[in-house]
Amino acid sequence: MSDLYRCYAELAASEPEGTNFRVHVVERNSAIVIVAPHGGRIEPGTSETAALIAANDFSLYRFESLIAGRRLHITSSRFDEPRGLALVATAEIAVAVHGRADAGDAETIWMGGLHIDLRDAIGASLRRAGFRISTDHHMQGRHSDNICNKGGLGAGVQIELPRSFRNKLRGDIHAREGFASAVRGPLKQWTHERLFFECERPDKSSRELSSIREGAHATPAVRDYGKDG
């Protein structure tokens, strides 16, 4: 399905912000940012789900269409809304939450993105929590320009939720909290391991260590950690 708009500038020239769409940005100075580039009525439920995953820990970006249908959909590898790109650039990793059509499978969560380790850690956590996941599908999120891969590491995670699954989450608080918690677990663990790794490095100056402990942004040397091939 091709998009009406090839980039945000085209969209913004025709669609009034506040009437046809809105943008939410919450910066929490975290190494991970949760994004919903197709929120609101484009892929219903993704904006709310992204906020649940972010909770009070991770930065959060949401682009929400206020009009029906997919007219404001800009595909992930072309999604260049400036506030979204700016927030993602502050983080090491972006985790993008999307909605897919059921296409004959109303339950399976499709996992993608270039950060394979984190993708698989989230997938395993979701499985343990009783959810069905797959990495064998056609929405791999592996384009380097995909917004999920535009954090400092150049590799992130993409989560595609079937329409029926999103509807189920909306009406079922236990499923909703179970899902968010299963995604958040590996994200929090990744954050902690990253801090531990950096603090253990013998060549770190005390100034760099203290800035890491205070949660400041990574130095260029830090950015190599965890990078995929």
Ligand SMILES: [Zn+2]
């Ligand atoms: Zn999407």
